[in-house]
Amino acid sequence: MGTPRDLVVLDGGDLDSHGLIAIARFNAPVQLAATSRSLLQATRHYIDSRLLTDSAPLMYGFNTGVGALKSVRIDADQVVEFQTNLIRAASAGTGEPMPVEVVRAMMALRVNAFASNYSGVRLEIVDRLLAMLNHGITPLVATKGSVGASGDLAPLAMMSGAMMGLPRSKVEYKGQVMPAADAFRAAGLPSTIDVQAKDATALINGTTASLAYAALAAYDARCLLGEATISLALSLEALRAELSCFDDRVMLARLHPGQRAVAASLRGVLHGTQRCTEPARQVRLRSAAGLDATLAGTPHAPPIAPRIQDAYSLRCAPQVHGPVLDALDYIDTILATEMNSATDNPLIFREGDGYAVVSGGHFHGQYIAQAMDLLALVVTDLAAICDRRSARLVDPACSFDLPGGLIAERAGVNTGLAGVQSMGTALVLENMGLCSPASVTSLPAKGNTEDHISNSCFAARRSRTVVQNAQTVVAVEMLLATQALDLAERDLAAFPVGAGSRAAWQAVRAHVPASLGSDRWVCEDIEALRELVVGGEISRAVEAASGPLWPNAFKQPAVPG
Known part of the structure; x- marks a missing residue:
């Protein structure tokens, strides 16, 4: 793939260990493939126009609770609140922070998973993660707390909370630890972003912290x-x-x-x-x-x-x-x-x-x-x-x-x-x-x-x-x-x-x-x-x-x- 600082394009199908190392360890610039971008937009347009109504069938994590609450319907006007609460509730991590390179790998892997267009996540979420990678904004994520099933919920939730700019979330930016929202403002980015239907469940499902370490x-x-x-x-x-x-x-x-x-x-x-x-x-x-x-x-x-x-x-x-x-x-x-x-x-x-x-x-x-x-x-x-x-x-x-x-x-x-x-x-x-x-x-x-x-x-x-x-x-x-x-x-x-x-x-x-x-x-x-x-x-x-x-x-x- 050339020198470690070459651009890495994520399309959901061609990422290898050298590309991931370039992003995680050498801060290589990264972007989403154009084909993936258009597919994500089309899928999300369908979700927003057809599936986010109170008459839609029950769909896990879209309009239902999670885990034992899988059969509890979430009304359409409560979906954003539910998704935000899901990030807060899952952020049950503990221990010292993960190494920066592991968190960067985790973000890149999540983007690459979304690029395959099976997740239904909004394009704004993908672009936010890409901006964090390219600006060197790295969430502080606790090392311990995942059982490796239903995804690495705790570490991914802590990553996602920082991505959202939640008040208690922290990041490392230019060698300093600071509130996430402050880092986004310093980088010239919006200080916060919300999560809507399927965003949170897509962000925190998957053993992506495990995979980053591995x-x-x-x-x-x-x-x-x-x-x-x-x-x-x-x-x-x-x-x-x-x-x-x-x-x-x-x-x-x-x-x-x-x-x-x-x-x-x-x-x-x-x-x-x-x-x-x-x-x-x-x-x-x-x-x-x-x-x-x-x-x-x-x-x-x-x-x-x-x-x-x-x-x-x-x-x-x-x-x-x-x-x-x-x-x-x-x-x-x-x-x-x-x-x-x-x-x-x-x-x-x-x-x-x-x-x-x-x-x-x-x-x-x-x-x-x-x-x-x-x-x-x-x-x-x-x-x-x-x-x-x-x-x-x-x-x-x-x-x-x-x-x-x-x-x-x-x-x-x-x-x-x-x-x-x-x-x-x-x-x-x-x-x-x-x-x-x-x-x-x-x-x-x-x-x-x-x-x-x-x-x-x-x-x-x-x-x-x-x-x-x-x-x-x-x-x-x-x-x-x-x-x-x-x-x-x-x-x-x-x-x-x-x-x-x-x-x-x-x-x-x-x-x-x-x-x-x-x-x-x-x-x-x-x-x-x-x-x-x-x-x-x-x-x-x-x-x-x-x-x-x-x-x-x-x-x-x-x-x-």
């Missing part, structure tokens, strides 16, 4: 898998690993596409390495226990036994990273469908010369919830295998003569990086606690009207946390592996690492120096490297040196300046 988390997980492949390559170089296990002949004997793709990506990053060879493994490192310093950099005499094969965290990496790639392909299929679907209730269908109003259950979030359970599971395991490689790097019993804790000098006076590895383990443990299934945790709500709920909003919000923890775990592996490479470089300079590995190593060192003297204030190093992982700077450096990590596949856009 789409961002899945996108970030796919980016992270590339970074984890690079951190794996750096660990393999640091440990002078045996690479025969990544041979394509081996992969073809077990034809899982993700596993094979990971092995191919790894071979690309490591292309040209002499570090992961038997001659390099024969070289003695100066940090080896009891070694005469004059022998550092010389071959073992007599030669040590060939490596043959490595521990599982190295040798079986494609078999663990690969399922993540395959799961992401499945998850992205689910989310792409959700992003381009109508999810409120009831829906409006063209029928002959008129329209039919049909109640359904597309607001139920089970697809998202189950996909997010899978995302949490595979990302947790990805982080776990990265952490096991980190543990090997700091353990002299497993690191092939690297110094314990990767201490450069004065062991005892300096403690090294073992604490960094331990922090990664803490995050993996947290993820293990978070990845238990949310989609099968169901309690009835609203007087048993909602007798099966999806828990999708928690599932997606939890998965975002799992991905963020895993980003740090991958950064930790990179930090430790590059430290190990620096410590061994004097003895192994005759055995260069692969071109992609070299580019990653240099990208890390451009922002985080090696710990070669006294112990460093490591929290800042971890955060600096985590930002590189999240921003994709390391993967872009590797791809410039050794080609695409995933040919003909996903690309992470550069962060705009």
